[in-house]
Amino acid sequence: MMKKLPSRRDVLLATAGLPALFAARAAVGATDAPAATSARQSRTIGFASVVAEELSSPLETSGGRPPAGLTGILWRNGPAEHDRFGHRYGHWFDGDGMVQAFAFTGAGVAHRGRVLDTPKRRRETRHGKRVVPAFATLPPGHTQVLAPDDMNVANTSILAHAGRLMALWEGGSALEIDPETLAAGRFVDWAPSVAGVPFSAHPKIGRDGTLWNIGCVPGPRPVLVFYRIDRAGRLVKANVAPVAPLGMAHDFVMTARHLVVMLAPFVLEPDLLASGRVSFLDAHDWRPALGTRVLTIDRDTLEVKRRHELPPGFHFHHGNGWEEADGTIRLDLCQAPGPGFVTRDLRAAMRGEGRFSSAHPSYRQVVLEPNGAARVGPAVPGAAEFPRIDSRRTGIRHDMVFALADGGEGEGWPFSRVVRLEPGNGEVDSWTFPGHRIPEEHVFVPRGEAEGDGWLVGSFLDVRRRVTGLGVFEAMRLSDGPVWEGVLPYPLPLGLHGTFVKS
Amino acid sequence: MTRSNNTLVGLALACLALFAAQTALAGDLEVRLDGLRSADGDARIALHRRVDGVKFPDGAGVVAAISRRAVAGSMRVVFTDLPPGDYAVAAFHDADGDGELATNLLGMPTEGYGFSNGARGFMGPPRFDAATVTVGQEAGLLSVAVPMGYPES
Ligand SMILES: [Fe+2]
Numbered sequence: 001m002m003k004k005l006p007s008r009r010d011v012l013l014a015t016a017g018l019p020a021l022f023a024a025r026a027a028v029g030a031t032d033a034p035a036a037t038s039a040r041q042s043r044t045i046g047f048a049s050v051v052a053e054e055l056s057s058p059l060e061t062s063g064g065r066p067p068a069g070l071t072g073i074l075w076r077n078g079p080a081e082h083d084r085f086g087h088r089y090g091h092w093f094d095g096d097g098m099v100q101a102f103a104f105t106g107a108g109v110a111h112r113g114r115v116l117d118t119p120k121r122r123r124e125t126r127h128g129k130r131v132v133p134a135f136a137t138l139p140p141g142h143t144q145v146l147a148p149d150d151m152n153v154a155n156t157s158i159l160a161h162a163g164r165l166m167a168l169w170e171g172g173s174a175l176e177i178d179p180e181t182l183a184a185g186r187f188v189d190w191a192p193s194v195a196g197v198p199f200s201a202h203p204k205i206g207r208d209g210t211l212w213n214i215g216c217v218p219g220p221r222p223v224l225v226f227y228r229i230d231r232a233g234r235l236v237k238a239n240v241a242p243v244a245p246l247g248m249a250h251d252f253v254m255t256a257r258h259l260v261v262m263l264a265p266f267v268l269e270p271d272l273l274a275s276g277r278v279s280f281l282d283a284h285d286w287r288p289a290l291g292t293r294v295l296t297i298d299r300d301t302l303e304v305k306r307r308h309e310l311p312p313g314f315h316f317h318h319g320n321g322w323e324e325a326d327g328t329i330r331l332d333l334c335q336a337p338g339p340g341f342v343t344r345d346l347r348a349a350m351r352g353e354g355r356f357s358s359a360h361p362s363y364r365q366v367v368l369e370p371n372g373a374a375r376v377g378p379a380v381p382g383a384a385e386f387p388r389i390d391s392r393r394t395g396i397r398h399d400m401v402f403a404l405a406d407g408g409e410g411e412g413w414p415f416s417r418v419v420r421l422e423p424g425n426g427e428v429d430s431w432t433f434p435g436h437r438i439p440e441e442h443v444f445v446p447r448g449e450a451e452g453d454g455w456l457v458g459s460f461l462d463v464r465r466r467v468t469g470l471g472v473f474e475a476m477r478l479s480d481g482p483v484w485e486g487v488l489p490y491p492l493p494l495g496l497h498g499t500f501v502k503s
Numbered sequence: 504m505t506r507s508n509n510t511l512v513g514l515a516l517a518c519l520a521l522f523a524a525q526t527a528l529a530g531d532l533e534v535r536l537d538g539l540r541s542a543d544g545d546a547r548i549a550l551h552r553r554v555d556g557v558k559f560p561d562g563a564g565v566v567a568a569i570s571r572r573a574v575a576g577s578m579r580v581v582f583t584d585l586p587p588g589d590y591a592v593a594a595f596h597d598a599d600g601d602g603e604l605a606t607n608l609l610g611m612p613t614e615g616y617g618f619s620n621g622a623r624g625f626m627g628p629p630r631f632d633a634a635t636v637t638v639g640q641e642a643g644l645l646s647v648a649v650p651m652g653y654p655e656s
Contacts, residue, residue, distance in 0.1 A: 144623050146623060146652050147654045149655040152655070192605065193608045194607055196655075197608065217609060225608070225609075270626075
């Protein structure tokens with residue numbers, strides 16, 4: 001592992017010339033690991049802190065070159081520094097973010113990664129200890145948070161828009177990243193009116209390059225913020241809607257005319273948070289009697305237009321949504337019966353504990369009718385998360401969703417399969433990873449015009465060899481297995497979301 | 504009492520008066536702003552009294568205000584001749600010099616600001632009580648610190 005970040009040119013050169021060197025290192029790693037690895041050990045590896053703040057290496061492969069035409073960079077983000085200054089966070093979502101770049105050069109794939117040195121992390125460096133409250137952990141003797149960006153760890157997703165690369169979190173501003181050095185830059189100031197206003201991690205980009213996003217502010221005066229940003233990265237309009245009570249609203253759906261935000265009945269108690277006694281997550285309360293509130297927002301005026309009610313459930317992600325001629329909206333939803341997988345299981349994972357106790361999200365389709373009726377379709381059996389679509393279908397009818405799934409037991413993480421679902425029909429294609437490999441989010445990369453004509457690209461953690469790898473699938477033939485894969489000489493912590501930028 | 508003694512007493516009284524004039528009279532409050540990030544624009548410091556039915560800080564509670572060119576680091580200002588009672592200080596660094604505390608559409612400040620005693624609120628200003636400094640009947644110069652906080656950028 002190189003300490004200093006090489007330039008892009010260096011990486012490109014290295015990709016062509018150095019695989020043998022890294023193959024040797026990877027082999028050393030393989031002999032260190034036990035032949036059989038328990039679920040507990042595998043979880044421990046996935047939730048260990050990254051081995052260095054900066055990493056760089058080509059991927060070793062025995063399978064020739066990646067498919068012709070698949071060139072560009074898979075950018076990924078995720079919590080990577082779970083431990084610092086002798087303090088370990090208690091939850092997967094707490095850690096300082098790290099951007100990963102997997103560059104497909106045609107000849108091979110090279111990785112670079114760098115921990116994001118946010119103002120929050122720099123403050124802790126100055127103190128020589130963890131002092132800032134995290135999502136679900138309060139370090140001993142923590143400081144008070146004055147503004148959301150004081151605790152921004154930029155650890156959730158990556159956005160490429162209008163020539164800018166950004167690391168996104170949910171509770172604060174987008175953080176600009178230098179695509180050459182991967183260094184953290186400044187918080188993005190779309191306009192003075194929205195400086196420091198939360199900007200969520202799942203913005204939606206329309207075919208003309210217009211970007212929509214939400215911001216979730218579950219404080220003493222809880223509001224949702226809606227953003228419309230033009231293809232040049234300028235704020236066109238922002239609007240604020242009071243919503244009480246309010247908890248986490250992580251994702252939303254964009255259709256041809258609307259934005260849809262679903263609010264799970266897991267809501268923040270601002271007074272409890274203000275007391276400073278509990279973390280942001282622990283200041284939330286599960287109130288199933290609230291049901292799931294659904295807000296439909298006009299995507300031009302950014303005003304709330306309709307409200308629907310659905311039974312209670314907890315979710316993070318949608319895939320896509322679209323509108324039929326009569327105004328009926330259909331959307332993807334990965335929903336669990338309750339928030340236990342977040343409040344309990346993702347903490348247990350950080351402690352390296354064995355089995356999970358909570359039901360995990362599974363895929364279902366939601367139908368919202370213009371007359372106010374709403375229903376949730378039957379769940380596809382088993383757990384499904386990290387839903388992705390052919391992003392060219394964003395806001396219009398789509399016939400497929402790619403996701404991670406478990407073996408069908410509903411246990412959820414670690415997921416073992418990558419699947420293709422048809423909304424309304426269920427699973428139609430899948431690939432099961434070997435037991436020692438944990439897949440992370442896989443993203444669709446288009447090739448031809450038709451929906452699904454392209455590749456599915458994603459990373460995995462190999463807990464036996466203790467390395468992270470990357471695989472490429474033909475998106476419409478997942479069950480054939482990967483058409484190309486390569487591995488790094490080091491493991492990366494299990495991450496969250498990514499985006500593929502074609503070149 | 505000899506003449507020389509009277510002279511000494513007179514001199515002493517004069518010195519005392521001079522000393523008092525150069526420092527502060529009873530009921531003066533020195534405010535020290537710490538942590539100013541730049542010398543851009545002005546530091547604006549407002550002295551508030553408690554007003555029933557008015558949430559601190561509000562213009563309705565302001566009894567005195569001082570504006571000075573900002574100084575990077577620390578700077579001091581003195582509010583003089585204050586009747587005894589409870590006060591609180593709210594200050595902001597008007598770096599763009601427009602006379603107002605810049606805020607985003609949520610009302611969150613986007614310029615530096617601070618309160619007496621280093622008081623902080625949760626997603627909003629502190630309560631008056633947390634920022635209170637009491638001017639008593641006794642002579643002397645009271646001093647209070649206002650650490651300035653800035654939104655991250
Ligand atoms: Fe997400």
